Amino acid sequence: QVQLIESGGGLVQAGESLRLSCVASGRTLSTYRMAWVRQAPGLEREFVATISGYPGFTLYADSVKGRFTISRDSAKNTVYLQMKSLKREDTAVYYCGSYYGGSVYSDGSYNYWGQGTQVTVSA
Numbered sequence: 001q002v003q004l005i006e007s008g009g010g011l012v013q014a015g016e017s018l019r020l021s022c023v024a025s026g027r028t029l030s031t032y033r034m035a036w037v038r039q040a041p042g043l044e045r046e047f048v049a050t051i052s053g054y055p056g057f058t059l060y061a062d063s064v065k066g067r068f069t070i071s072r073d074s075a076k077n078t079v080y081l082q083m084k085s086l087k088r089e090d091t092a093v094y095y096c097g098s099y100y101g102g103s104v105y106s107d108g109s110y111n112y113w114g115q116g117t118q119v120t121v122s123a
Contacts, residue, residue, distance in 0.1 A: 001025075001026050002024065002025070002026040002027045002098065002112045003024070003025045003026055003112075003114075004022055004023070004024050004096050004097070004098065004112055004113065004114035005022070005023050005024075005025075005114055005115070006020060006021065006022050006094065006095065006096055006114040006115065006116060006117040007020070007021050007023075007117055008020040008021050008117060009093075009094060009117030009118045009119045009120075010118075010119065010120070011120045011121075011122065012086055012119075012120070012121055012122070013121070013122050013123075014086060014087055014088055014121055014122065014123055015085060015086065016086055016121075017082070017083060017084045017085075017086065018083045018086065018119060019080055019081070019082045019083070020036070020080065020081040020083070020094055020096075020117060020119070021078055021079075021080055022034070022036075022078060022079045022080070022081075022096030022114055023076070023077065023078045024077050024078070024079075024098070025077075027077075027098060027112070028074075028077065029072060029074065029077050029078070029079055029098075030053060030054060030072065030074040030077075031053045031054070032053055032098055032099065033050060033051065033052045033053055033098075033099035033104070034050065034051055034070075034072070034079045034096060034097065034098055034099065035047065035048070035049065035050035035051075035070075035096065035097050035099055035104060035110065036048040036049050036050075036070060036079075036081045036094055036095070036096055036097075037094070037095050037097060037107070038090075038092035038093065038094045038095070038119075039092055039093050039095070039116075040089075040091060040092040040093075043092075045095070045107055046061065046063075046092070047061050047104065047105045048060070048061050048064055048068065048081070048094070049061065049064065049068055049069075049070040049081060050070065050099070050104045051070045051071065051072055051079065056071075056072060058070050059104065063089075064083075064090075067083065067084050067085045067086075068081060068082065068083050068084070069081070069082040069084075070082075079096055081094065081096075083119070086119075086121045087121060088121050088122070088123055089121075090119060090121050091119060091120050091121050092118075092119060093116040093117065093118050093119075094116060094117050094118075094119055095113050095114055095115075095116045096113070096114045097110035097112065097113050097114075098110060098111060098112040098113075099111075
């Protein structure tokens, strides 16, 4: 059974930083593409970033490019999302997902999700 557990969310002011973590059990993350997506109230889930299995190619949504960094620590079986220069529009529940096929932008391409972690950015 695969479990993904996110943590690291919180309340910050605009311009500040946060680092989200996604710890996996039941799956070796280094061999799988993983992604972070987010969902703001009243909106659909939005792709944020993805990292491939080795060697770890990354892809970002335009809205976070240059501010967010996705990375992986294979020894800890953990995927991270370092978020800098946070904006109010980054407020959302952030989820990590394990990819199995199809478009990385589509929810249906991920077969496991964590429970999410709330990120709130105040002005």
